[in-house]
Amino acid sequence: MSQTRRLAAILAADVAGYSRLMGIDEEGTHERVQGHLRELVDPKINEHRGRIVKNTGDGLLAEFASVVDAIRCAVEVQRGMTDREPEVPEERRIRFRVGINLGDVIAEEHDIFGDGVNVAARLEALAEPGGICVSRVVRDQVRDRCDFAFEGLGEQQVKNIARPVRVYRIREDAPAIAPPTAYPPQLPLPDKPSIAVLAFTNSGGDLQQEAFADGVAEDIITALCRYPSLFVIARNSSFTYRGRAVNVKQVGRELGVRYVLEGSLRKSGNRIRVTAQLVEAETGRHVWAERYDRDLIDIFAVQDEIAEAVTIAIAPAIADAEQQRAMRRPPGSLDAWTTYQRGLWHFAKVSAEDNALALKFFRQAIDLDPRFAGGYKGLSAVHAHAADFEGRNLPEALSSAEALARQAVALDPADAEARVLLAIALRRRGDYEGGLAEAEQALKISPNLAGAHAAKGATLIFSGRPKEGIEALERSIRLDPRRAAVRFNQIALGLYFLAEYKAAVEAANRAIRSFPEFPNSYRWLAAALGQLGRIEEAKAALERAITIAPASFEMYIRQRVPWHRPQDHAHMLEGLRKAGWEG
Numbered sequence: 036m037s038q039t040r041r042l043a044a045i046l047a048a049d050v051a052g053y054s055r056l057m058g059i060d061e062e063g064t065h066e067r068v069q070g071h072l073r074e075l076v077d078p079k080i081n082e083h084r085g086r087i088v089k090n091t092g093d094g095l096l097a098e099f100a101s102v103v104d105a106i107r108c109a110v111e112v113q114r115g116m117t118d119r120e121p122e123v124p125e126e127r128r129i130r131f132r133v134g135i136n137l138g139d140v141i142a143e144e145h146d147i148f149g150d151g152v153n154v155a156a157r158l159e160a161l162a163e164p165g166g167i168c169v170s171r172v173v174r175d176q177v178r179d180r181c182d183f184a185f186e187g188l189g190e191q192q193v194k195n196i197a198r199p200v201r202v203y204r205i206r207e208d209a210p211a212i213a214p215p216t217a218y219p220p221q222l223p224l225p226d227k228p229s230i231a232v233l234a235f236t237n238s239g240g241d242l243q244q245e246a247f248a249d250g251v252a253e254d255i256i257t258a259l260c261r262y263p264s265l266f267v268i269a270r271n272s273s274f275t276y277r278g279r280a281v282n283v284k285q286v287g288r289e290l291g292v293r294y295v296l297e298g299s300l301r302k303s304g305n306r307i308r309v310t311a312q313l314v315e316a317e318t319g320r321h322v323w324a325e326r327y328d329r330d331l332i333d334i335f336a337v338q339d340e341i342a343e344a345v346t347i348a349i350a351p352a353i354a355d356a357e358q359q360r361a362m363r364r365p366p367g368s369l370d371a372w373t374t375y376q377r378g379l380w381h382f383a384k385v386s387a388e389d390n391a392l393a394l395k396f397f398r399q400a401i402d403l404d405p406r407f408a409g410g411y412k413g414l415s416a417v418h419a420h421a422a423d424f425e426g427r428n429l430p431e432a433l434s435s436a437e438a439l440a441r442q443a444v445a446l447d448p449a450d451a452e453a454r455v456l457l458a459i460a461l462r463r464r465g466d467y468e469g470g471l472a473e474a475e476q477a478l479k480i481s482p483n484l485a486g487a488h489a490a491k492g493a494t495l496i497f498s499g500r501p502k503e504g505i506e507a508l509e510r511s512i513r514l515d516p517r518r519a520a521v522r523f524n525q526i527a528l529g530l531y532f533l534a535e536y537k538a539a540v541e542a543a544n545r546a547i548r549s550f551p552e553f554p555n556s557y558r559w560l561a562a563a564l565g566q567l568g569r570i571e572e573a574k575a576a577l578e579r580a581i582t583i584a585p586a587s588f589e590m591y592i593r594q595r596v597p598w599h600r601p602q603d604h605a606h607m608l609e610g611l612r613k614a615g616w617e618g
Contacts, residue, residue, distance in 0.1 A: 039142050044105035045155040048133045049094030051164035075115045078310045078324040082299045083108035088147050102137050102176045109133045109167050118320035133167045134158025157193035171201040228353050229266040231290045232256045234277040235298040248300040254342030261481040262350050263450040287316025305331050309341050313349050323352035347514045371404035378413045385550040387424040393417050408446040415439035415456040424584050436460040451481035458490040465597035467498035485515035493525050497598050501529040520549030527559045539563040554584040562610025573614035
């Protein structure tokens with residue numbers, strides 16, 4: 036076994052109170068720790084050119100060539116951990132303790148040894164939950180190169196170390212030795228989520244990869260510009276921070292954005308690793324992070340693949356972050372955008388009660404700003420789906436949904452989401468051709484808009500092209516996995532129309548697991564089970580469909596809703612009769 040000696044900055048981290056947390060919830064604690072490591076800690080270590088030597092179950096050991104990189108990595112990790120798990124009580128949150136030392140190490144392939152490593156481990160044990168302790172040599176190396184202060188804790192006698200260790204604690208709330216540069220006045224935030232994509236860092240130092248790193252960031256900017264719900268800063272502004280050590284709060288203030296996307300690239304042989312992270316500028320909270328490892332067979336294909344993967348991940352992440360932010364705002368401070376986000380939060384719950392609450396918030400958004408298209412889009416969606424819960428006044432609901440969607444399109448013809456709502460409204464009144472045209476128009480504006488693929492898929496299914504429709508719905512799920520459960524209800528009926536009853540049962544059950552109060556999934560489940568001869572299960576599903584929304588069930592069964600073709604309606608009734616419906 037070969038060994039080498041080298042000088043390294045050693046970072047040791049563990050979870051404070053790990054044994055206690057495991058005693059409370061062993062599996063949950065393990066999953067949460069692994070999630071923090073995967074989503075925040077590992078990407079930060081990669082970003083700061085570190086190497087994870089080993090994981091220890093409740094922590095890790097890492098080494099850095101630069102002690103400044105080690106310190107910055109530790110500080111950013113602890114900052115990121117501050118706002119994670121907001122729903123978890125403070126006494127049960129995961130909090131890391133970090134120790135950093137600089138020393139000579141004996142390095143093997145999968146481990147490092149030496150007095151320097153032992154000191155780092157002892158420093159970690161002295162740190163408070165969420166804190167960082169460093170040795171004197173670390174403090175001396177970075178004291179004039181960082182904008183935070185070091186508080187001396189004196190000499191500490193630690194286990195298995197002969198000499199006392201002078202320990203310092205990093206204090207971000209204390210004045211630094213060199214005062215930070217004053218930030219310029221903050222630009223006002225736009226009336227929609229705003230994002231700056233910074234130039235990706237070429238961590239490997241290979242100048243040939245500089246163009247690749249720029250290309251990935253530029254493609255992400257171009258793709259994000261196609262999302263009508265986002266305000267995206269132009270490349271010429273966001274790339275001015277290239278090569279500078281910047282604070283995301285500073286970027287947010289100077290560019291007037293709520294979110295900042297950072298990334299780095301490293302090449303090793305014929306492999307490329309790209310890491311990316313989305314940060315809320317005002318708080319420094321990490322919203323999303325991911326790592327992509329690819330073979331460099333075709334550099335342009337890899338560039339396109341990574342740019343698309345990042346884009347389709349962060350657009351939903353921003354949407355989630357905006358809804359959570361809206362839910363934290365007190366009622367008296369709601370503007371039109373925040374009110375709209377609250378409406379979307381309730382609408383996504385897919386229940387009669389939440390549908391009514393969503394209606395209230397969307398109307399309030401229009402009252403606050405009649406020129407804001409979001410309120411009209413939200414109301415259109417609520418009216419289009421009201422029949423699924425209420426089963427009455429269908430012509431009036433469909434007419435209102437279409438009128439509201441047309442009003443949203445008139446306010447902004449380039450709003451792809453408004454086009455999607457119009458596509459849904461047209462399809463639900465039986466205009467398949469018009470619905471498909473609007474869905475295709477939405478995809479021209481925003482090719483990666485999951486809702487547009489879903490609207491296209493549903494229209495194809497109801498117009499008699501279920502196989503193509505299911506393919507479009509699967510593309511929608513790939514683009515926005517968060518909404519997969521909603522799409523599986525439509526996939527279930529597409530599979531039913533194809534007489535693939537066993538697959539239809541599976542899809543309907545997947546939808547029901549996420550939305551147990553949505554009646555339509557039970558109706559298709561009952562029909563598919565009836566066709567399979569699984570009568571007892573079919574009767575239970577049928578009873579549930581009727582119990583949740585009796586008026587809606589009667590509407591779908593006694594009438595033929597405009598978006599059901601006569602042969603599809605007859606096919607559905609056939610399955611329901613086999614399930615025990617006597618009509």
